[in-house]
Amino acid sequence: MSGPARLALHGLACLRGDRLLFEGLDLALGAGESALVTGANGAGKSSLLRMIAGLLAPAAGRIDRVGAVALAAEAPALDADRPLGRALTFWAELDGTSGALPGAMAAMDLATLTDVPVAMFSTGQRKRAVIARTIASGADIWLLDEPGNGLDTAALDRLATAMAAHLGQGGIVVAASHQPIGLTPTREVRL
């Protein structure tokens, strides 16, 4: 990772249609720090992550970001007709991190699924694949949207290990979840 990663939100507001989901949100995270975003369904957790990722423009406020971002969203963005290995390789090649892919797949226990088409995956397996892509991306800032969805206990442990390793290397994790995901966050954001 190049240079210390940093993420700062200043007075962020989110407007969806006519509804104001949140406003005046401040958050500052440095290298190795993490935030857990909680809140009811529809409170704007996913919108906040999409704003940090640059996919949504904030209605007000400012986002300062140092470091590359990886977004693990609800939509898997894996070609359903392809074997998992090939589907993940497409993204790893875009990121220029093909070398990190086998390790990332092993970290989420996906090695045995390499040749299985993504269409046949269960919810949990698909989530593990998305997390593996996030690990392999080598990005400094991980944005995890409900990363625990559909994961079994063993996979949740693997997720916790991966997040701890990422934070240990000076990364940043922002996770939105309404279930425990084994993250001891530096800050907690309630929407």
Add this chain to the structure above:
Amino acid sequence: MKAMTAVALRDLRIGWAQGGAALPLIFYLLVATLLPFAIGPDKALLGRIGGGLLWTAALLAALLPVERLIAPDLNSGTIDQLVVRGMSEEAIGIAKLAAHWLAFGPPLMIATIPAAALLGLDGAAVARLEAGLALGTPGLAALALGTAALTGSLRGASALAGLVMLPIAIPLLIFGAGALDETGAGAMKLLAATSLLLVAGTPFVTGAALRAGRG
């Protein structure tokens, strides 16, 4: 550039692997096969109207892939992931346009050879038709992509896509069919100009539509 190549290659692969790229071709050949049955075996008549009919068939064939160009990638989050990686929506549009034309234009021009034979077009007419398609199919591909981006976030958009796309395609049809005439050099130039305008504008339309759809 590397990302654009990767996206274009992926689109090409999906087009052929899932059969989406073959559909317009089959449709085009089917029209050419059915027409002599409907109009009757009058060789002179078929030769006179065949070129224009093939242009109409090409235009309608261009509509078929609209639903698979953008909507699946929007729904699967692929476009979001590309944007998060710093790829601009316009670059996505250029990559997708290149891939779509490669899957659509050259195969259609190859299919024109048997189709023209079925309609009894003579060699000179086939040459003019092929030249017109070489200039016009990029425009048709661009129109299909722009329409796909505009209707991508709507459900059941295929009927709407026809309404959006066909009126804008009329100039391509007029100049394309006009260029079939022996004195159609002017129409050929206008066809090229229309096609160029569509190709140049589509990445920006696609980019704006993708950004607005994310809203």
